[in-house]
Amino acid sequence: MSPTGWPMTLTAIFLAVAGPVATYLLWNRVRGPRPVRAVSRLAMIGVSQALAILLFGVVVNNYYGLYASWDDLLGDTGSPGVIIHDDKIVAGGVPTPGLDLPSGSRSGGDSRGGRGPVVPVVPRDRPAGPDQRFDRYGDDALVTSFTGPKSGLGGQNDVMVWLPPQYNDPAYADTNFPVVMLFPGYPGTPQTWFGNMAGQKELARLVQAKASTPFVLAAVNISPVKGVNTDCTDIPDGPQVATYIAEDVRSMLERTFRVTTDRSGWGMMGYSEGGLCAGKLLVQYPQDFAAAVQMSGDVRPGGYVNRYGPDFANRNSTLWMLRNHKPHQPVALLAAASAEDASGTVLTDALSLQSAAPDVVDVLKKEHGSHNTEVWKQWLPQAYGWLSEHLDPVKPQP
Incomplete structure (x- = not known):
């Protein structure tokens, strides 16, 4: 029996009801010395509570689609999958240790940012203003509470940063580092990227193995207005979340850290x-970003954005934009999806993105695993390797 679906739900409901009923019927039938009777009755209460918790867990799993199978629940999600580029499978999709990344040869990448014809890079001046103060967070991260000057949005500990070891290496003292901005789910916090996801630890391992460029990682809160999910959208007369992320946070990072200002180094x-x-x-700000990885992500906005009409929703739909207003600048998108994702359409949507723009979109297809952290962590080596192929590399100064 699958952990999802009505058979499991009905079984859990039956057990959650049967437990208290059995406790009631057997309460005065327990025999033996008083300590034995007390332990037996406590055990019956404990079983009833465990069955109630089981029902709650089944309902939550059905709603969020966290685990598609018992193997998935136990952490066995199978292989990480393969990257499909231009209808052809790129075996593994993980750069071989020792390669001088990015080569751009394994999935059509372009080391000057994105994919497609190389366009002249328009220099972007580093924004003026004071550095943002960051405090230590844990062993290896930095955190700040930042309010964007354009959007007026922000909150406590809404931006976190991890600097690769090379950042403080004298050999890289004059190097501007590429940046990967990291987004959690909803509801979620940036801390998840440096906690359960351990995104910085996986990148550090890959950099040491020469399988990834040493990026600066910047995790950002995508819902700075509590309880409001805008799908990272500038809402008319409302929260300007896209501006907050793509303009306010990016400019703050450029002022504060030794990072590149060229779009070809931002993912x-x-x-x-x-x-x-x-x-x-990525498709709305191609002048600022060259590549992106979406893991188990939708291709259309949700209900909050849809309130403002189909035209507005379309302009905030990745699929519609790629079909109707594909960016002129070279960009690249990796859409990672599992066939067992509970939404049922994530893989289909990812393939639709590739069909709409095969010169832009690669698909990382996985057969097993649902909508959970273990699946997303499993994709990290391929994701960082793929980004290394599509963003500017980091090299020490001669």
């Missing part, structure tokens, strides 16, 4: 709702 990655944000901001 994004997110899971679930954060995956939708990464994809849509």
Whole structure:
């Protein structure tokens, strides 16, 4: 029996009801010394509570689609999948250790940012203004509370940054580093990227193995207005979340850290709702970002954006934009999806993105695993390797 679906739900409901009923019927039938009777009755209460918790867990799993199978629940989600580029499978999709990344040869990448004809890079001046103060967070991250001057949005500990070891290496003292902005799901926090996702630890391992460029990682809160999910959208007469992320936060990072200002060195990655944000901001801000990875992300905005009409929703749909207003600048999108994702359309949507723009979109297709952290963590080596092929490399100064 699958952990999802009505058979499991009905079984859990039956057990959750049967437990208290059995406790009631057997309460006065327990025999033996008083300590034995007390332990037996406590055990019956405990079983009843465990069955109620089981029902709650089944309902939550059905609603959010966290685990598609018992193997998935136990952490066995199978292989990470393969990257499909231009209807052809690129075996593995993980750069071989020792390669001088990015080569751009394994998935059609362009080391000057994105994919497509190389266009002249328009120099972007580093924004003027004071550095933002960051405090230590844990062993290896930095955190700040930042309010964007254009959007007026922000909150406590809404932006977190991880600097690769090379950042403080004297050999890289004059190097400007590429940046990958990281987006959590909704509801979620930036801390998840440096906690359960351990995104910085995986990148550090890959950099040491020469399988990824040493990016600066910047995790950002995608819902700075509590309880409001805008799908990273500028809402008319409302929260300007796209401006907050793509303009306010980016400019603050450029002022504060030794990072590149060229679009060819800026990428994004997110899971679930954060995956939708990464994809849509890439096609909406191609002048600022060259590549993005969306993990289990939708290709259309949700209910809040739809309130403002179909035209507005379309302009905030990654799929519609790629079909109707594909960016002129070279951009690249990796859409990672599992065939067992509970939404049922994530893989189909990812393939639709590739069909709409095969010169832009690669698909990382996985057969097993649902909508959960273990699946997204499993994709990180391929995601960082793929971004290394499509964003500017980091090299020490001669």
